[in-house]
Every structure is written in C-alpha cells, then in structure tokens.
Amino acid sequence: MKFLHLILRSFFRSKRRTVLTILSITVSVALIAILQSVLATLDGFANNPDASNRIVVRHKVSITNMLPMRYEDWIRQQPEVEAVMGLQWFQGVYIDRRNFFPNFASEAEYVTAIFKEEIVDYSDAQYRDFLRDRNGCIVGKALADKFGWKIGDVISLQSEIFPITVRLTVRCIFRSKRPADEMGLHFNYKLLEEGVFYMKGRTGNFFVRVRHPDDVPKLIERIDRHFRDAVEPTFSETENAFQLEFLKMMGNYTTIIQMITGAVLVAILIVTANTMAMAIRERTIEISVFRAMGFRTGQILLLLMGEGVLLSILGGVFGLGLAWAMAGAIRNVAGTFLPYLQNFTIDFGTMALCFQATLGVGVLSTFIPAYRATRRPIVDGLRSL
Amino acid sequence: MNGEPIIRLRRLAKSYYRETLEIPVLQGIDLDIPAGGYYALMGPSGSGKTTLLNLIAGIDRPSAGELDVCGFALNGLDDDELAAWRSAYVGFIFQNYNLVPVLTAFENVELPLLLTPMGRRERRERVVEAMERVNLMDRMENYPRQLSGGQEQRVAVARAIVSNPELLVADEPTGALDAKNAEEIMALLEGLNRDLGKTIVMVTHDPKAAHHARHQIHLEKGVLDRTVEVNR
Ligand SMILES: Nc1ncnc2c1ncn2[C@@H]1O[C@H](COP(=O)(O)OP(=O)(O)OP(=O)(O)O)[C@@H](O)[C@H]1O
Ligand SMILES: [Mg+2]
Numbered sequence: 001m002k003f004l005h006l007i008l009r010s011f012f013r014s015k016r017r018t019v020l021t022i023l024s025i026t027v028s029v030a031l032i033a034i035l036q037s038v039l040a041t042l043d044g045f046a047n048n049p050d051a052s053n054r055i056v057v058r059h060k061v062s063i064t065n066m067l068p069m070r071y072e073d074w075i076r077q078q079p080e081v082e083a084v085m086g087l088q089w090f091q092g093v094y095i096d097r098r099n100f101f102p103n104f105a106s107e108a109e110y111v112t113a114i115f116k117e118e119i120v121d122y123s124d125a126q127y128r129d130f131l132r133d134r135n136g137c138i139v140g141k142a143l144a145d146k147f148g149w150k151i152g153d154v155i156s157l158q159s160e161i162f163p164i165t166v167r168l169t170v171r172c173i174f175r176s177k178r179p180a181d182e183m184g185l186h187f188n189y190k191l192l193e194e195g196v197f198y199m200k201g202r203t204g205n206f207f208v209r210v211r212h213p214d215d216v217p218k219l220i221e222r223i224d225r226h227f228r229d230a231v232e233p234t235f236s237e238t239e240n241a242f243q244l245e246f247l248k249m250m251g252n253y254t255t256i257i258q259m260i261t262g263a264v265l266v267a268i269l270i271v272t273a274n275t276m277a278m279a280i281r282e283r284t285i286e287i288s289v290f291r292a293m294g295f296r297t298g299q300i301l302l303l304l305m306g307e308g309v310l311l312s313i314l315g316g317v318f319g320l321g322l323a324w325a326m327a328g329a330i331r332n333v334a335g336t337f338l339p340y341l342q343n344f345t346i347d348f349g350t351m352a353l354c355f356q357a358t359l360g361v362g363v364l365s366t367f368i369p370a371y372r373a374t375r376r377p378i379v380d381g382l383r384s385l
Numbered sequence: 386m387n388g389e390p391i392i393r394l395r396r397l398a399k400s401y402y403r404e405t406l407e408i409p410v411l412q413g414i415d416l417d418i419p420a421g422g423y424y425a426l427m428g429p430s431g432s433g434k435t436t437l438l439n440l441i442a443g444i445d446r447p448s449a450g451e452l453d454v455c456g457f458a459l460n461g462l463d464d465d466e467l468a469a470w471r472s473a474y475v476g477f478i479f480q481n482y483n484l485v486p487v488l489t490a491f492e493n494v495e496l497p498l499l500l501t502p503m504g505r506r507e508r509r510e511r512v513v514e515a516m517e518r519v520n521l522m523d524r525m526e527n528y529p530r531q532l533s534g535g536q537e538q539r540v541a542v543a544r545a546i547v548s549n550p551e552l553l554v555a556d557e558p559t560g561a562l563d564a565k566n567a568e569e570i571m572a573l574l575e576g577l578n579r580d581l582g583k584t585i586v587m588v589t590h591d592p593k594a595a596h597h598a599r600h601q602i603h604l605e606k607g608v609l610d611r612t613v614e615v616n617r
Contacts, residue, residue, distance in 0.1 A: 003499070293496060
C-alpha cells in the first residue's frame with residue numbers, strides 16, 4: 001500500500017498525456033458498453049421468459065408466405081393447446097416512418113388470451129368496445145402516451161407490405177409489466193381480409209399458447225408432421241426462436257457488433273500500450289536507480305503495472321458512466337427507429353464484462369514494456385543518458 | 386580504520402561481448418578494502434572505473450573471479466537476493482543525482498525505507514535525521530526542480546545514507562557541480578566516513594576530490610595499477 005503513493009505520483013507525471021489516454025479509453029469503453037448492451041437487449045427479445053409457452057407457426061418456405069386460416073381449427077383441437085390466434089405483421093406507418101411501432105392484424109377475440117403476460121391490465125368495457133368495432137384497435141399505454149392518443153381517437157396506418165391504409169379507432173388501452181411491451185397495436189384481422197383480396201382466409205402466422213411449457217417441443221413436432229404433406233407445409237418454433245429469426249433479418253448484427261467490439265479493444269490496447277511504453281521508456285534511468293536501491297523485479301512490475309491498471313480502471317469507470325448517461329438518449333432516439341431498443345438499458349452484467357475486458361487490456365498492454373524494463377541490465381539503464 | 390576487509394576482490398574480471406568479439410574491461414583485479422576505508426578510484430576515461438564500482442555495488446556481475454562484499458559472496462546470490470543485499474548494505478550516489486522528479490526531497494529520501502518493514506513514523510524520524518545530516522531541513526517539501534544542483538546532490542546523499550548502509554558507492558559525485566558545491570559534498574562524505582564509519586568507494590577524475598579520500602586506487606586499461614595512501 002505504501003507503493004500506491006508512488007504509483008499515483010508517477011501516474012500524473014505527464015498530466016496531459018494521462019488525461020488524453022484516459023479520455024480515449026473512456027470513449028472506447030462507452031462505445032463497447034453501448035454496443036454490447038444493444039446485443040444484450042436484442043438477445044433479451046429472443047430469451048423472453050414470458051414467451052416460454054408460446055409457439056409461432058409459419059409457412060415452411062419463408063416468413064413471408066401465407067398459411068390457410070383454417071389450419072388453426074386442427075391446432076386448436078390438440079389437447080396441449082390453450083389458445084390459437086392468427087396474426088399478421090402489418091407494418092403500418094403512422095404519418096411518418098420514423099414513428100415506427102409494431103402493429104398487427106390479429107384475431108381480436110384471442111389477443112388477450114395469447115398475450116396474457118403482455119396485455120395485463122385493461123378495462124373489460126373497453127375490450128368489449130374493441131371486439132364490437134371492426135375498425136377498432138387495442139394499443140399499449142406507452143404507445144398511446146407517446147402520440148397522445150385517447151379512447152375514440154382515429155388514426156390511420158398505411159401498410160408497407162399490403163396495398164391498404166386502415167383507419168382505426170382507439171377502443172382499448174392496456175398496461176403491461178414493462179414499458180417495452182406497451183408499444184404494440186392490434187387491430188381486427190377482418191379489416192385486412194376485406195381490404196386485401198389475397199389475404200382472405202389466410203394469415204402469416206399462428207400464435208399458439210400451450211398449457212404447459214414442457215409440451216412445447218412435442219407440439220411443435222406434431223404440428224409440422226401433420227401439415228408436412230399439405231400443399232402449404234408449416235414450420236413451427238418457439239416464439240423466442242421466431243424472434244431471433246426475425247431479428248436476424250436485420251443482418252447478422254451479432255457478428256458485426258462483436259467485430260467492432262474487438263476492433264475497439266485492440267485500439268484501447270494500442271493506446272494504453274503506447275502510453276505505458278512511453279512512460280516507461282522515458283524513465284529508464286529512474287527505474288534503474290530504483291533497482292539499484294534494492295527494489296526487486298516484482299516490486300518494479302507492481303509499480304509500473306499499477307499505473308497501467310489505474311489508467312484502465314479510470315477509463316473504464318468513466319466510459320461506463322458515459323454509456324450509462326447516454327442510455328436514456330439511446331432509448332429515446334434509437335428506440336423510435338428500432339422498437340427492439342425501446343427497453344435498452346446497460347445492465348450490470350454487460351458493465352462487468354466491459355470492465356473486465358478493459359482491465360485485461362490494461363494489464364496486458366503494461367506488462368510487456370514493464371517486463372522488458374525489469375529484464376534490462378541495471379548498468380545499461382544507468383548509462384542510457 | 387577497523388582493519389577487517391569489507392570488500393575483497395580476487396582475480397576479478399569483466400568482459401563485454403559485441404557479437405562474438407570479447408572486449409575485456411577489467412582483468413585480474415585483486416583488492417582488499419577494510420571496513421571504514423575511504424577509497425578514491427581513479428584512472429583515465431574508459432579504464433573501467435565505473436565497471437569496477439558497479440561490480441562492488443552488486444548491480445553488475447563479473448565474468449570471472451570472486452567478490453566478497455559486506456560478508457557476502459555476491460556470485461552466489463540470485464537477482465532478488467542481490468537486490469535485498471543492496472538495500473541492506475549499499476548506498477548509491479550518482480553524478481547526476483538521479484532524484485525522482487515527481488517526489489519531494491522528503492519522499493526521495495524515504496524511498497529506500499519503503500523496502501524495510503518500518504512504519505510511517507519511524508521512516509519519518511530516519512528521513513529527518515538524514516536531512517539534518519546534509520543540512521537541508523528547510524527543503525524537505527521541495528521538488529528536485531526547486532533545488533540547486535548542490536542541494537540535489539545533498540538530498541541524494543541523504544537518500545544513500547537513510548537506511549544506514551555500511552558501504553557508500555559514488556560515481557563522480559562532484560562531476561556536475563561547481564567547485565564550491567563540490568567542496569561541500571566532499572566535506573559531507575568525509576564526515577560520513579569519519580563520524581559514522583561508513584566505508585566509501587568513490588570514482589573521481591577530480592584530484593581535489595580524490596585528495597579527500599584516505600586511499601587512491603589507480604586503474605589503467607582495466608588493470609589495477611597502484612594504490613597509494615593520501616598524506617595529509
Ligand atoms: N555495456 C557495455 N558494452 C560494451 N562495452 C562497454 C559497456 N559498458 C562499458 N563498456 C566499455 O568498458 C570500458 C570501461 O567503461 P567504464 O564506464 O567502466 O569506464 P570509466 O573508467 O568509468 O570511464 P569514464 O571515466 O569515462 O566514466 C569502456 O571502454 C566502455 O566502452
Ligand atoms: Mg565512469
């Protein structure tokens with residue numbers, strides 16, 4: 001501990017260099033923390049515990065092919081099934097593309113049964129109004145608040161997939177456990193069937209609610225086996241797997257994010273290594289004097305590595321602080337483009353991971369020049385004027 | 386002088402190698418220095434004075450021969466043992482003072498004590514004592530850049546003696562100082578030898594400085610030429 005004082009004094013020997021190095025680590029760590037949090041947030045969608053007893057059925061060929069609506073009759077008869085609902089991703093634009101939120105044409109009478117975990121709190125009277133009104137819609141509280149919608153307001157959504165615009169009356173506003181689950185809108189499926197001729201009796205997906213999560217694998221297997229030889233065979237998977245597939249349509253973001261993270265880590269490594277190599281080189285004589293006085297190799301390493309570790313600790317802490325401060329802004333800005341980021345947070349696990357990586361890089365980048373300094377003969381160091 | 390040799394060199398040799406070419410720097414050095422001795426190491430540039438001093442101080446290793454210093458056969462010690470030995474027995478004084486610029490005079494002098502199990506209060510007492518010895522009580526909180534060359538070297542002397550080593554080695558301690566400051570440092574070293582019984586080995590070019598020592602050792606092309614007693 002008596003060495004800590006020495007480490008601190010050396011640390012601020014060249015204040016400007018120290019500050020600049022810490023700043024560059026700070027920015028890099030903030031970038032890494034944000035990228036990794038994006039990854040963690042997206043992964044969260046594919047690991048949603050609330051979806052553990054839901055199955056999504058789609059056309060075997062692709063996510064954009066449609067299935068006959070009548071398939072749901074057979075599915076509903078399976079003993080493990082609690083509820084089935086036809087659902088079509090509508091991709092309706094509200095005024096401007098930037099106002100993006102997920103909206104679906106759903107079989108209205110099953111919406112609350114299927115999404116029991118998301119549509120938690122609503123008034124029965126409002127829900128009845130929604131069922132009665134073919135042009136009605138049910139929206140999450142957060143979404144309604146965002147655009148200032150109230151019961152009875154009329155909104156129009158222009159689909160980017162289908163050649164129609166629907167005019168919907170807000171009939172029911174629901175609350176969820178998490179704000180991110182309150183960003184969806186469901187409207188009556190019949191509206192899509194009437195407006196788009198080729199959607200008559202057809203739907204993109206069935207959402208199936210299974211009574212017990214343990215039954216999910218065998219039900220998936222049975223559904224696909226049953227429709228295997230049909231003209232339109234099915235592909236069933238857990239909702240989490242389906243979400244992952246959907247996310248992957250945005251590109252292989254995992255690889256991209258990990259590559260950027262790797263590159264930034266390398267950049268930190270180089271910056272820290274360079275700073276420490278300079279700091280150590282200009283102190284060659286001093287280090288030799290310490291060693292002549294009797295400081296042992298381990299003690300010299302401790303002194304020098306302490307500085308590198310301190311650099312990375314400070315850069316890491318400031319970087320995580322910066323990322324944390326930016327999380328709110330990212331939620332608000334990026335969340336409108338990418339609804340998946342509406343519940344973007346920088347969680348503790350990600351912070352710990354980033355901090356460890358930064359520390360590891362700090363140790364690594366200091367060890368090499370520090371170790372070399374201790375290997376050099378003392379008399380050489382003293383002569384290096 | 387107590388008479389017992391504190392430094393005992395036998396057939397000591399040191400060569401440097403440039404690729405496969407052997408460059409002999411010291412050859413067949415036999416030397417006994419008694420405890421409490423004050424020796425000036427003299428000779429032309431490149432004769433091997435610094436090399437010999439570094440071997441005696443245990444910061445370099447001989448190519449051949451034996452050296453016993455302060456009761457230890459240095460060849461038998463590994464690097465960490467040698468470091469521990471230096472911190473216990475040797476104080477260093479350099480031509481360029483070599484103080485740590487980011488530490489105050491006090492903290493510079495305290496450095497060698499950080500290697501001992503001493504507590505903070507005891508360290509402080511020792512530092513104050515050493516600073517009194519070099520008469521710099523009023524400069525303890527100054528940084529090296531706030532001191533004159535002569536003052537810096539006095540701080541360096543305080544640092545060399547603070548852990549109370551038996552042996553002081555000094556490589557041209559007055560080489561960077563003007564005559565007046567050089568005289569002061571010489572008086573300091575003489576006092577350390579006379580009053581505290583420190584054994585001192587000092588490399589110097591300066592005949593005036595060498596005159597303060599009790600013996601002068603002359604090196605010529607890596608060989609011990611002669612040792613003479615200084616008449617006063
Ligand atoms: N690391 C080294 N590699 C090769 N040769 C060296 C090395 N160190 C010293 N020498 C050579 O050893 C010889 C003696 O050097 P040393 O420094 O001991 O001389 P010196 O008597 O102290 O000289 P000066 O009075 O100039 O300080 C010189 O010729 C020098 O070039
Ligand atoms: Mg020399």
